Amino acid sequence: MRHSLIFIVLLSMLPAFIAQAAPAQRAFSDWQVTCNNQNFCIARNVNEHNGLVMTLSRSAGAKTDAVLRIDLGGLANPSAGEPAIAPRLLLDGEPLKLGPQHWQISPWRLLTDDTATITAALAVIQDKHEIILAGSKDVISLDGLKAALLFIDSQQKRVGSETAWIKKGGEPPLTVPPAPALKGVAVVNPTPTPLSREERSDLIDYGTWRMNNSQCSLDPARREVRVTALTDDKALLMISCEAGAYNTVDLAWLVSRKKPFAARAVRLRLPFVPASESSDMELMNTGFDEKTRELTTLALGRGLGDCGIQTRWRFDGQRFRLVRYAEEPSCDNWHGPDAWPTLWITR
Numbered sequence: 001m002r003h004s005l006i007f008i009v010l011l012s013m014l015p016a017f018i019a020q021a022a023p024a025q026r027a028f029s030d031w032q033v034t035c036n037n038q039n040f041c042i043a044r045n046v047n048e049h050n051g052l053v054m055t056l057s058r059s060a061g062a063k064t065d066a067v068l069r070i071d072l073g074g075l076a077n078p079s080a081g082e083p084a085i086a087p088r089l090l091l092d093g094e095p096l097k098l099g100p101q102h103w104q105i106s107p108w109r110l111l112t113d114d115t116a117t118i119t120a121a122l123a124v125i126q127d128k129h130e131i132i133l134a135g136s137k138d139v140i141s142l143d144g145l146k147a148a149l150l151f152i153d154s155q156q157k158r159v160g161s162e163t164a165w166i167k168k169g170g171e172p173p174l175t176v177p178p179a180p181a182l183k184g185v186a187v188v189n190p191t192p193t194p195l196s197r198e199e200r201s202d203l204i205d206y207g208t209w210r211m212n213n214s215q216c217s218l219d220p221a222r223r224e225v226r227v228t229a230l231t232d233d234k235a236l237l238m239i240s241c242e243a244g245a246y247n248t249v250d251l252a253w254l255v256s257r258k259k260p261f262a263a264r265a266v267r268l269r270l271p272f273v274p275a276s277e278s279s280d281m282e283l284m285n286t287g288f289d290e291k292t293r294e295l296t297t298l299a300l301g302r303g304l305g306d307c308g309i310q311t312r313w314r315f316d317g318q319r320f321r322l323v324r325y326a327e328e329p330s331c332d333n334w335h336g337p338d339a340w341p342t343l344w345i346t347r
Contacts, residue, residue: 022037022272022273023035023036023037023272023325023343023344024155024343025274025275025327025329025341025343026148026151027046027144027329027330028144028145028147028148028151029141029143029144029147030045030046030047030141030142030143030144031043031044031045031046031141031143031144031145031147031148032044032045032046032148032329032330033148033151033152033155034327034341034342034343035152035155035156035343036341036342036343036344036345037180037272037343037344037345038059038060038179038180038182038345039059039060039155039156039177039179039180040057040058040059040060040179041057041058041060041152041155041156042055042056042057042058042341043055043056043057043145043148043149043152044056044334045140045141045142045145046330046332046334047141047330047332048139048141048332049138049139049140049141049332049334050136050137050138050139051072051073051074051078051138051333051334052070052071052072052085052131052132052133052136052138052139052140053070053071053073053074053140053334054068054069054070054131054140055067055068055069055070055071056068056069056118056122056149058152058156059179060156060176060177060178060179061156061176061177061178061179062163062173062174062176062178063173064115064163064173065113065115066113066115066118067111067112067113067118068111068112068113068117068118068121068122069109069110069111069112070085070089070109070110070111070131070140071108071109072085072108072109072133072138073108074333074334074335075304075305075306075333075334075335075336076333078108082107082108083107084105084107084108085107085108085109085110085133086098086105086110088133088134088135088136089131089132089133089134090131090132090133090134091124091125091128091130091131092128092129092130096131098110098121099117099120102114102116102117103117119165122149122165125142125145126142126145126146126149126165126166127146128142129141129142129143130142130143146166149165149166150165150166150167152165153165153166153167156176156177157176157177158176161173161175161176163176182345182346182347183346183347184346184347185314185316185321185322185323185346185347186314186316187293187314187315188231188315188316188317189230189231189232189317190293192229192230192231192232193229193232194229195227195228195229195235195257199235199257199258200227202259202261203227203235203237203255203257203261204225204227206237206255206261206263207225207226207227207237207239208225210237210239210251210253210263211223211225211239211241214239214241214251216239216240216241216242216251217241217242217243218240218241218242218243218248222240222243223239223240223241224239224240225237225238225239226238226239226288227255228288228290229257230254230315231315231317232257233256233257233258234254234255234256234257235254235255235256235257236252236253236254236255236266236288236295236315237252237253237254237255237263238250238251238252238283238286238288239251239252245303246300246302246303247284247285247299247300248284248285249282249283249284250283250284250285250286251265251283252265252266252283252286252295253265253266254266266283266295266320267280267319268280268281268282268283268295268297268311268313268320268322269281270322270325270344271321271322271344272343272344274325274327274343275327275329281297281311282297282299283297284297284298284299284309285297285298285299285300289312292312292314293314293315294312294313294314294323295312295313295314295315295320296310296311296312296313297309297310297311297313298310298311298337301328301329301331302331304331304333305336305337306328306331306332306333306334306335306336307328307329307330307331307332307340308327308328308337308340309325309326309327310324310325310326310327310337310338310340311324311325311326312324322344322346323345323346324342324344324345324346325342325343325344326340326341326342326343327340327341327343328340328341
């Protein structure tokens with residue numbers, strides 16, 4: 001009887017457990033999919049697209065809200081004389097036929113959030129090879145699209161459901177798990193007493209001592225000590241330590257605001273395991289946003305700033321907790337850090 005009760009309890013917890021799927025990011029040939037901690041998924045073509053990108057996003061749950069868009073752009077906008085793309089799109093050499101009644105069409109973008117239109121479009125293109133822009137080298141490779149759609153279906157537990165894009169079944173929409181409740185990280189002491197001139201001077205001196213006694217390879221002339229009030233009794237101390245071509249690794253401490261100083265090293269640990277297989281984050285290009293009261297990091301994959309990892313952390317009174325994690329592994333000149341796909345969000 002006892003074992004039966006345990007089994008029933010575990011079974012009742014199963015839907016909630018399924019809904020709490022870990023974030024994931026996968027590549028399928030020329031397509032990349034990112035699903036965050038709310039099972040919101042976004043997919044796009046990557047690699048040699050030359051600025052022509054199809055993006056598909058879908059939320060978790062029974063509601064079939066999704067957005068499909070085709071953009072011409074990238075880090076650099078098209079030239080002013082670039083003609084409209086809609087009449088120039090070719091699907092495996094034939095004109096791409098779109099029902100204009102459900103598309104928002106502008107010169108360099110096509111967008112629809114109509115469920116039936118998206119489903120019909122995906123059914124047409126998922127087994128094709130490419131969409132090209134006539135008169136250019138711009139191309140959307142469709143190699144990997146079908147696998148990407150199946151991954152989204154699997155991640156959102158839609159396989160066998162009426163709402164699935166691939167392997168559709170007869171299960172009603174309400175069998176699809178809803179998005180998990182969005183967790184929050186409260187701001188502790190959002191308006192701390194500003195550092196006095198004496199506090200700042202003493203903390204800068206202390207930071208200089210820490211910097212001179214740390215094993216840092218950065219040229220002393222380029223080292224920097226930064227300090228900010230974190231709470232009424234704690235300050236955040238950051239120093240520049242190592243540097244590469246476009247990244248600087250920092251060290252940081254939580255420090256008492258009054259002498260004698262007590263310091264504890266800041267360690268950033270992700271609440272999930274990323275593709276790098278390490279949950280420990282380096283403090284790369286670290287900053288502190290005074291408006292949001294958040295610690296920020298930005299690890300650039302290359303100097304263009306089109307790929308890398310961007311994070312935001314909030315102090316909960318004891319440690320910094322992750323509030324946003326965005327990662328773009330594809331260095332294809334498409335978008336900057338503010339538009340990278342997110343794997344983790346909170347309130």
